[in-house]
Amino acid sequence: MSDIIAHGGIGQGYRRRLAALLPAAHLAYVLLIWPLVYARGYVPADLATGPVAEAQPALLNRLFFPALAVLAVILLVAERHRIGRFRLFGACLLLAFFGYLALTAAWALAPSTTLTRLSLYVLLILSLIPAVLLADCLDDVLRPMFWVTVAAVVVNVVSIAVIPTTSIGFPGIYTHKNALGANAAIAGLFAIYAMTRADHRIRVAGFLCLPAILGLLLISHSKTSLGLLLLVPPTAVLAVAIRRRLRISLPILMVILTIPAAFLVSGGIPGFDYRDVSRAVSGDPTFTGRTDLWKFSATHIAERPLTGWGFQSFWGIGPASPASRMTDTFIARAPHSHNGYVDMALEGGVIAVAMLLSIILMIAWWIDRLVDRDVGAGILMTSCLFYLLWQNLLETDWLHGMTTSNVIFMLMMVSAVTLRNGRALT
Incomplete structure (x- = not known):
C-alpha cells in the first residue's frame, strides 16, 4: 500500500476527482452561494420604475476565485506528469483575446473596472484547466455540474414559500426574474442531458x-428563457443528427443556418424584418425597448469602431459613462445594451468581435468531434452553444457578470x- 501511495496511485485518483469538481464549484458559486449571500441586498432590476441598488460582493469574490485558482495550480503541479497539452492555435487565440481585452484598459473610460472584472475571468479559466486536463472523460466533469443544477432547482422551488413575487415576475433567490429564467433554462439543458446517461439515478x-x-x-415570466428551453434542445438534436447522418460539420452547419436567419431578420424579405419577429413573439416591435438601446449603442460604436470604449467600461461606471448623460432614463439606467454582440463591439470594437466569433467556431469544431464519441454530451454542449448564441441576441452575457452561462x-x-x-477531452 505504501508503494502505491508513494507512486501517487491513490493520490492521483483523489486529485483527478478533485479537479473534476472545480467547474461544479464555480457553478455552485453563481447558482447558490452568491445569490444566498448577496442577492437580498439588491433591488430587483426593474429599470422602468426605479434605480438599481448597487452591492458588490467584493470580499467573497476576492476570497473564492483566487482560492480556487491556487488550488488549480497546486493540482497541476502535483499532476504535471499526467497533464496533456494545449492546441497551439487555440491557446494563442485565447491568449490574444484576453490579452487584447486587457489592453483596452489603456483607452477605457474606467481602466480599473476593466482590469478588475477581467481578472475574475482569468482566474476562472485558470481554475477550470485542471478539470479538462486531468479528468478521464467529460462526463466526470458534467455529472457534478448536473447535481449542482438539481440543488439550485430545489432551493428555488422551496423559495416560493418565502420570497414574494415582484411586479415583473418571480425572481427566486436571484436579483431579477430573468436571472431565475436563465438559470432554470440551463438547468433544463442539464436535465435533458441527465436522461441520456446510463446511471438510472441521474x-x-x-x-x-x-x-x-x-x-x-412560468412563474418567473421569463419568456425568452422559456422559449429558448423549448427551442434549443430540438435544434441541437437536429444539428447532431445532421452531423452524424450527412457528415456536415457543426461549424459549417451553423454558418449555413445563420446566413438565411440573418437575411430574414435584417429585412431581406420586403415587408418583414426583426420588428415583425418581435411583434410575433412579444406583441412589441421594439423588443421591449431594446431597439432604443441598440440605436444608442450603434452611435457610439461608430465613434470607435475598431477598438471600442474598453472592456466593461461603458455601462454602469457612473458619470464617466455616456449613457449616464442621457435624458432617457431607461438608457441611463441600463446595465448593458441587452445584446451581447453589440456590447462586444461597443467595448472591444471589430477586433474583439472577430476574435469572439473565431473562438465560437473553435468551440463548434470541438463539439463536432465530441458528438462522435458521446452523443449525450455532444447534444448538451451543442444546446449550450446554441443557447449562448441566441441568448446574446436579446441579453448581454458574453463575459458580462459571473453567470452560469x-x-x-x-x-x-x-x-x-x-x-x-x-x-480532446470527450
Missing part, C-alpha cells in the same frame, strides 16, 4: 427536475484548446 433526477424547471420558468462558456473554451493523450 436519469430519474433529470426527469423529476424538468416539471419543476418549467414551473419556475459564462462558467459553461469558459469550460467550453478550455475544452476546445486542450489535448489529453493526443485527443
Whole structure:
C-alpha cells in the first residue's frame, strides 16, 4: 500500500476527482452561494420604475476565485506528469483575446473596472484547466455540474414559500426574474442531458427536475428563457443528427443556418424584418425597448469602431459613462445594451468581435468531434452553444457578470484548446 501511495496511485485518483469538481464549484458559486449571500441586498432590476441598488460582493469574490485558482495550480503541479497539452492555435487565440481585452484598459473610460472584472475571468479559466486536463472523460466533469443544477432547482422551488413575487415576475433567490429564467433554462439543458446517461439515478433526477424547471420558468415570466428551453434542445438534436447522418460539420452547419436567419431578420424579405419577429413573439416591435438601446449603442460604436470604449467600461461606471448623460432614463439606467454582440463591439470594437466569433467556431469544431464519441454530451454542449448564441441576441452575457452561462462558456473554451493523450477531452 505504501508503494502505491508513494507512486501517487491513490493520490492521483483523489486529485483527478478533485479537479473534476472545480467547474461544479464555480457553478455552485453563481447558482447558490452568491445569490444566498448577496442577492437580498439588491433591488430587483426593474429599470422602468426605479434605480438599481448597487452591492458588490467584493470580499467573497476576492476570497473564492483566487482560492480556487491556487488550488488549480497546486493540482497541476502535483499532476504535471499526467497533464496533456494545449492546441497551439487555440491557446494563442485565447491568449490574444484576453490579452487584447486587457489592453483596452489603456483607452477605457474606467481602466480599473476593466482590469478588475477581467481578472475574475482569468482566474476562472485558470481554475477550470485542471478539470479538462486531468479528468478521464467529460462526463466526470458534467455529472457534478448536473447535481449542482438539481440543488439550485430545489432551493428555488422551496423559495416560493418565502420570497414574494415582484411586479415583473418571480425572481427566486436571484436579483431579477430573468436571472431565475436563465438559470432554470440551463438547468433544463442539464436535465435533458441527465436522461441520456446510463446511471438510472441521474436519469430519474433529470426527469423529476424538468416539471419543476418549467414551473419556475412560468412563474418567473421569463419568456425568452422559456422559449429558448423549448427551442434549443430540438435544434441541437437536429444539428447532431445532421452531423452524424450527412457528415456536415457543426461549424459549417451553423454558418449555413445563420446566413438565411440573418437575411430574414435584417429585412431581406420586403415587408418583414426583426420588428415583425418581435411583434410575433412579444406583441412589441421594439423588443421591449431594446431597439432604443441598440440605436444608442450603434452611435457610439461608430465613434470607435475598431477598438471600442474598453472592456466593461461603458455601462454602469457612473458619470464617466455616456449613457449616464442621457435624458432617457431607461438608457441611463441600463446595465448593458441587452445584446451581447453589440456590447462586444461597443467595448472591444471589430477586433474583439472577430476574435469572439473565431473562438465560437473553435468551440463548434470541438463539439463536432465530441458528438462522435458521446452523443449525450455532444447534444448538451451543442444546446449550450446554441443557447449562448441566441441568448446574446436579446441579453448581454458574453463575459458580462459571473453567470452560469459564462462558467459553461469558459469550460467550453478550455475544452476546445486542450489535448489529453493526443485527443480532446470527450
